[in-house]
Amino acid sequence: MKQKIIIANWKMKLNIKESLELAREYAQKFADEAATGGKEIAVCPANIALREAKDIFAPSAVKIGAQNVFWEEQGAFTGEISVTMLEEAGCQYVIIGHSERRQYLLENYEMAHLKLKTVLDHSNIIPIVCVGESLKEKESDRRDYVIIDQIQQTFGGVQILSQQQVIIAYEPIWAIGTGQVIKPADADTMHEIIHAALVDLFGIDVINKQFRIIYGGSVDSANVSDFSQLDNIDGLLVGGASLKAEDFYKIVKGI
Ligand code: 13P
Numbered sequence: 122m123k124q125k126i127i128i129a130n131w132k133m134k135l136n137i138k139e140s141l142e143l144a145r146e147y148a149q150k151f152a153d154e155a156a157t158g159g160k161e162i163a164v165c166p167a168n169i170a171l172r173e174a175k176d177i178f179a180p181s182a183v184k185i186g187a188q189n190v191f192w193e194e195q196g197a198f199t200g201e202i203s204v205t206m207l208e209e210a211g212c213q214y215v216i217i218g219h220s221e222r223r224q225y226l227l228e229n230y231e232m233a234h235l236k237l238k239t240v241l242d243h244s245n246i247i248p249i250v251c252v253g254e255s256l257k258e259k260e261s262d263r264r265d266y267v268i269i270d271q272i273q274q275t276f277g278g279v280q281i282l283s284q285q286q287v288i289i290a291y292e293p294i295w296a297i298g299t300g301q302v303i304k305p306a307d308a309d310t311m312h313e314i315i316h317a318a319l320v321d322l323f324g325i326d327v328i329n330k331q332f333r334i335i336y337g338g339s340v341d342s343a344n345v346s347d348f349s350q351l352d353n354i355d356g357l358l359v360g361g362a363s364l365k366a367e368d369f370y371k372i373v374k375g376i
Contacts, residue, residue, distance in 0.1 A: 123333055126161040126288065126356035127373050128249065129363030130188065130216065130337075133167060140170035141177060146366035148181040151373075157182050160373055161356075163214050164363075168202055175211035186214030186249065189222060192235035194243055204244045215240060216249045216358075218275065220294045230274035237275055241285060249288040249358070250275055251337075252315070256295035265314055272318045281327055289315055289334045290358040296338025298360060305347040308336050312353035342368045345375035 135143060147164060151157050165186040166174045175185045187210075191201035207215055217240070218233035233250060240248045252271040254264045268291070281287060291311050296303050303311075312334045319328045336348060337358030348354055357376055363369045 123355045124159065124161055125376055126163065126333060126335060127369075127376060128186065128214065128288075128290075128335070128356070128358045129162075129164045129369055130219075130358060130360050131164065131166045131363060132188065132221070132360060134364060135167070135170075137167075137170050137173075140166045141173055143364065143366060144170075144174040144177040144183075147183050147369070148177050150366050150370045151182045152180075154182050157373060160376070162373060165214065165216055171207075171210045171212065184213045185211055186216065186246075187212045188216050188219065190215045190217065190236055190240060190246075192232065192239045194239065204240050204246060208244050208246060212246055214247050214249055214288070216251065216290075218251045220251060220253055220292060220297060224294075230271055233275045234277070234279070238279055241279065241281065241287075247286045247288060249290055249335075251290045251292050251358075253292040253294050253297075253338075259293065259295060264311075268311065268314060269318045272315065273322070276319070276322050281323060281331060283331075285331060287332050288356075289319070289332065290337050291315055291334060292337040292358060298339070300339050302339045302344050302347075303336075305351055308348065309351040309353050312336070312351075316353060340372060342371035342375065345372045349376050 151162050163184040163186045165188045187207045190204050191198055194203055217236045222228040237248050240246050252268055254267045258267045315334050333355035335356035335358055336354050340357050340359050341362040
């Protein structure tokens, strides 16, 4: 059994003060490893709150991640943030290719591929690569094809060293922030498909030892138990329901 990981993505929903207040509540709830029930907990706040949030989390079991990274290591790239900066700020995780960035900033899987390579080649940060289909793709029965294609574009030609860890988040776009939850059995099937596509690229040993496949999209404290019995789900990526410490705590307990 892989250690389950539950990741909070605070998106751009909190200002700095609110982020730090919530960080304090998280640090209290997850004061030590025992409070997490043996699960790994990570929070991805806005970049501007990263350093201070990291200090707040330091005595607790909460780890910190970023919501994005640029694919070049350094240079004239106004407004971007490098993997070295994230590592300096104490990040252990970074989200790559979130569908909101694909939608609003026109990011594509070629960019996700470059980001993934930079993170793996130049840092010890664990990438959290997002994949997921739109409603249109789902309804036209192209879901499996779309997901496999996203994985191949992102991971094709990438080398994973034996000590490296990777997380894939399956986040169907139609389920993000909509309250429309995937049927758990459906999520389980998609995770199997993702697993198989990754095995094709890296082999079963690497996937079983170094990859975790997590689910994201309208998970909350009421529906989390639906995901707890599924064999292929190694954790959760939580948006809206991570904005209240008590709700997130219940999700961690419930998975
Ligand atoms: P919601 O949990 O708000 O649906 O967001 C999911 C998500 O996008 C996490 O990255």
